[in-house]
Amino acid sequence: MGNTSSMLTQYDIEEVQSHCKGIFSQREIISLYERFCILDRSGKGFILEDEFMAVPEFALNPLAQRLLRILEGVNFKEFVLLLSAFSPRASFKEKMEFIFKVYDSDGDGKVTTSDILGVLRDLSGSFLTEKQREQVVIQALDQAGFSSGCMLTYEDFVKVLVKANLKMEVEVPVD
Known part of the structure; x- marks a missing residue:
């Protein structure tokens, strides 16, 4: 192989x-x-x-x-x-572990506000200003009971994202 x-x-x-x-x-x-x-x-x-x-x-x-x-x-x-991790047959935990790796830009096992802002920056491009991105992150963290200066462990990260109804699936053609 x-x-x-x-x-x-x-x-x-x-x-x-x-x-x-x-x-x-x-x-x-x-x-x-x-x-x-x-x-x-x-x-x-x-x-x-x-x-x-x-x-x-x-x-x-x-x-x-x-x-x-x-x-x-x-x-x-x-x-x-x-x-x-993208399969509809993958567990919620498997999907969350993958998403956590995407956010944890330095691989230290923690997601910071800066990490979240980086992903949001990549996803939003010029559609949001930096101030708008910061407001989105602060609001999401606040709703999950965290402050904007915190470092999220995997468990904390899941708490923040669990309120979002994420769909991370890709069809794998077999032909």
């Missing part, structure tokens, strides 16, 4: 399926492997930044740079595990 030019064995498929906690079927894993091989233009068994950025949907994503921090040098098993 390390070299993308090789085909997946039944053992590989079952191992990846176990790694993603059964969220994807064997057929979906094979389809994802075919897509992974297309992305892995270097054939080294992992996807590099420029290979991710060659995907128009990814390159146009306002959070692309944050996602690259999580994705850089990802092998096939990690690729499938990452995509599993």
Whole structure:
């Protein structure tokens, strides 16, 4: 499985399926492997930044740079595990853990007001002023019982986001 030019064995498929906690079927894993091989233009068994950025949907994503921090040098098993967070079959906890990683820009296990503002800045572009973004963050934190200067642990972060009805799902074509 390390070299993308090789085909997946039944053992590989079952191992990846176990790694993603059964969220994807064997057929979906094979389809994802075919897509992974297309992305892995270097054939080294992992996807590099420029290979991710060659995907128009990814390159146009306002959070692309944050996602690259999580994705850089990802092998096939990690690729499938990452995509599993977007599945309708993924648990709420799995989705929240992924979102937390996106917000935690320095990977220290805490999300600061600055981290939240950074994501909001990436998402809103020029549609909101910096003052408006700050007001949105302060209001969201306040509604969840936190102050704007706090550092949120994963559990705190979930408390803030749980009021938002998040839908983070992507269909995985199997054809």
